[in-house]
Amino acid sequence: MVKKVLTWGSIAFLIFFIAYRPQSAANVAKSIGSGIMDLAGGIGDFMTSLFN
Numbered sequence: 001m002v003k004k005v006l007t008w009g010s011i012a013f014l015i016f017f018i019a020y021r022p023q024s025a026a027n028v029a030k031s032i033g034s035g036i037m038d039l040a041g042g043i044g045d046f047m048t049s050l051f052n
Contacts, residue, residue: 018025
């Protein structure tokens with residue numbers, strides 16, 4: 001029950017955040033994407049070093 005309430009609350013907050021602060025929401029998404037790309041690049045570099 002708590003998990004369901006938290007899930008729907010998170011979805012509602014996300015919609016609210018995107019609707020009322022689209023520029024901030026875009027910056028957050030860009031930052032998260034950049035972090036994921038940095039992580040993937042680091043893993044790729046590690047694997048390359050590991051197998052060379």
